[in-house]
Amino acid sequence: MIRPRWQALKPQHGLFSWRRWDQAIAVIAAVNLTWVSIDLTYIPLRNFWLQRNLYPVPSLPLVVPLPWLPDITPWLDPLKGIEPHRDTEAYLKAFTALDRALQQNGPRTAESNDLLQHQVVLTTALMDSNPFISSGQAGALEKFKNRLRARTGLESARDSANLLLSPEHLERSPWSQERQFWSQQILPLVESNYWRSIDENGRPSDLSWRIDTPFQLLFLLDILLRAWRLKQRYPAIRWRDALLRRWIDLPLLLPFARWLRVVPVTERLCGAGLLQLEPLRAVISRGVVALLALELFEVIAVRVVDALQQLIRSPQLPERVRGLCSYQSSDLNDEREVIELLRLWLPLLLTRIGPAMRPQLQAVISHLMQQSLDRNVVPDALRRLPGLQNAESEFSRQLAESMVTSVLDLSKGAGNRIGQRDPVLESLGSEALDRLWEELAHTLEQGPVLSRSQDLLVALLEEIKRSSFRQIRDQGDVDALISELDGLNFNPGRPTPKDQA
Structure with a gap:
């Protein structure tokens, strides 16, 4: 492949240190992508991060606790403008006080009785006001009610x-059992509710840009350094072109559509040698390319055959043939190229290829001459004389040999003269070609030759198109093509002598 003129390479210095820098930036980009994925999914998954419980089947009370996961809600809630809701916070505080009183004094004391009545009032108010709507968790209240109904059967x-x-009820059922029900099935629903502030634009508050901005500044510095390194390696390249080379890093600088950062992060990890995706890329690209290759070949073949058919059907076909003449063309380079091709190939045919076929030419001409003598020259009565057939064969051989020798000698001389530049010969050759195109065009214009030739050629192309595409469809299975590629790539071939050595 020819290197562009501006890619004058300079020796690279400090390549090892730059590779370490690229690896560090790739790791930082992976960390930033992790942060972006958590930030984008934090609101929908806040209940998971708050409780760190996994529900494999939401319709069943099956819980997989994940206590080893960190509780990130105290750090991310302020960035998202999330605060505890007043109603649910009051409900949780009242339940804490009730739990403490029941554990210490039991359900029959005046304090416990008042706290139980207060908790009933708060529960009823929670059902009536439904504070879960503000956080988009209206379904939590329905779960709250359904679990109360399932507990009592009412x-x-x-x-x-x-x-x-x-x-x-608490005298019949110990508070230790009821407390487990409230703590595991009711209170987590109440804890999931929150209140989120609104900024001046009427949108939910989000201060996550404070964490993302340092990463973006670092990525901007790295992009500038990569452009500078490219400028140092290819001095003739412009800064604009050097920066455009890093177009794939654009999602790293955008404050929106941040999920697109997976593309530049993956590219950086692969470029730094920290992630190997070449086998996966090869498998995917092989299937895609195989499929597209079949479709693309069919489309191109159809267009080419249709273009040829339109050209043949055109009533201006004789004019197009006549347009090949030198005096009809505005560009003389086409005619000169034809003359140069003839001047190149005619000497080869006359001086090399023709003499190399001397034995074959002599045998063909000798055979033809002997048949002509047998049919036209020698009478049937003399043909029965002994030795006459041998004489005919020898005479035919000598005559064919002399004729081929004379013709080849003449062709060698003509080839040597054609190989030399001769203005007169070039002019004569140009006139001969012009005459050829003129006579061909004149012949096409006379009689039914043109229409009949057009019909036959178009039918021939149509048959070729149909048969070829039928064969492509029969053999165009992508899976079979991929299997064939696998056989070529992975089956061990016959060892070469170099391999055997």
């Missing part, structure tokens, strides 16, 4: 709350 969630928080 149809009303309010009646279920009154029963579960009554002193009589």
